[in-house]
Amino acid sequence: MGKLDGKIAVITGASTGMGLATAKLFVREGAEVIITGRDQAALDAAVLDIGKGAEAIRGDISSLADLDALRAHVEARHGRLDILFANAGVGKPGLFEEVSDEDFDFTVGINFKGTFFTVQKLISLMPAGGSIILNTSIQGVRGTAGLSVYSATKAALRSLARSLTAEYGPKGIRINALAPGFIDTDIMRRNGLSEEMIREMKTQSTAHTPLGRIGTGHDIAKTALFLATDESEFITGVELTVDGGWAQV
Ligand SMILES: NC(=O)c1ccc[n+]([C@@H]2O[C@H](COP(=O)([O-])OP(=O)(O)OC[C@H]3O[C@@H](n4cnc5c(N)ncnc54)[C@H](OP(=O)(O)O)[C@@H]3O)[C@@H](O)[C@H]2O)c1
Helix, strand or coil: CCCCCCCEEEECCCCCHHHHHHHHHHHHCCCEEEEEECCHHHHHHHHHHHCCCEEEEECCCCCHHHHHHHHHHHHHHHCCCCEEEECCCCCCCCCHHHCCHHHHHHHHHHHHHHHHHHHHHHHHHCCCCCEEEEECCHHHHCCCCCCHHHHHHHHHHHHHHHHHHHHHHHHCCEEEEEEECCECCCHHHHCCCCHHHHHHHHHHHHHHCCCCCCECHHHHHHHHHHHHCHHHCCCCCCEEEECCCHHHC
């Protein structure tokens, strides 16, 4: 018997990275999982990779029309939603004085506004017992050069988990933030960092991490599973850090 038998889950941004790793684990635990992303070919490959139990809906979380379409699909096909992992996000770095109006709107529009409206559109499909997980970052509580906009969006999501806890706790819906440390995905490559910069960051992060390694998508998937199931039924409004101890020392 799986830990998520009979559950319906949406994972945004699950064509790659930690979203994909989480979709695989959720399906293995018995959930029906709807994954999203902007690239149809990547979504098709992910559905093949995950296998039976997964379906893909193409959409950009910064588009309210796409989010309406996602909601309409979930409602028509499943009638309810038990788990939402609001995971989609971008991490474009840039020094403070070089951040343009467009850069600012791009990152805020996806990471904060897009995640805010993902939750707003889907939350009324959730019965009591529902679990929402917001993918934040340890950068939301740190100061890192070149990450002013990104880090602020993640701090905003951490705040959102608290506000929604006050509003939806009485309805039996839990909202937690999951804050990854350095996780081995393609996000940095996709956002323009060179191979040399990525190698250097991995070396530095590994050296600074008490548990002596950087994280994997599966580390995040296992934590998302904990937050999605009744094993965490009395936990809401928190930010759970998954970073091998990196931000604690
Ligand atoms: N990797 C890390 O070290 C790290 C650390 C802390 C937090 N995080 C957070 O973890 C989350 C997942 O990142 P990842 O590392 O797994 O990176 P990733 O491999 O780049 O995955 C990002 C996923 O989000 C999708 N996505 C991006 N923008 C989207 C949009 N506007 N609408 C819908 N889907 C979108 C991407 O697909 P498309 O591009 O095809 O849309 C992809 O499926 C992000 O929120 C990120 O900020 C990552």
